[in-house]
Amino acid sequence: MEEQQTLIDFEHDWDEAILTNITAEFEKFVSEDWVIVGTEGGIMPKSAYLQWVGSGDLVHTRMDSGSFRVKIYGDSAVITSKGTSAGTWQGMPFSFLEWSTNVCRKENGRWVCVLTMLTPAKPD
Template sequence: MIEEQLKKQFQQIENNFNIAVISNKVDEIKKCITSDWVLVDSQGGIIPQEGFFKVLEQGSLTHSTMTKEILRVKVYGDIALVTGRGQNTGTWQGQPLEADEWITDVYKKENDQWLCVLTHLTPVKK
């Protein structure tokens, strides 16, 4: 039962993160992540948040939808590993973007709040 409660708790945390990302506003996203958060993906490798924020602020990258289904949560003290499947749509350099990915978010508990430290994306094989 504890596992189901954790999945529900982190589903809400991920939903809030999704809302922040589709706002396309750096200040909203910063409420969900640590100051050293990074994004890891198959095309860009390790992308520091400054690089991610830069393409958002320039409008090169936008998100219009984002969903995640949480499939697994493991908590180790103040660290949580959250794995699920996510889909999103938006634009990259003016072109439509659509992704279906396996997502692992690493969270750290800071001041009673779970903040994302790292997001790792792996495309779902079609």
């Protein structure tokens, strides 16, 4: 149960790092080979995501996660949560209610995310 709470804390800390809109803060939470599958079905490598954030094209003003489901398999974990992601994309506002599934692994004693999958969520 303690490791599950560690991963929930990891998710909350990652939300806070995303809100800084500073790429170095975000990078602390992901592996070198991290990718994200967006709500529209495309896959994006870490380098493209960092470029968008670094250029100011993607700015987050809200990131919150809840309704956690955490499953640990040795040095791997799958974390599913529901939350809102909001901000601007190329100056245009966005707000999404989404499910996020993060696949994480332990590297040198700390958790990092290797894959994020986003799925649109229905309001409660």
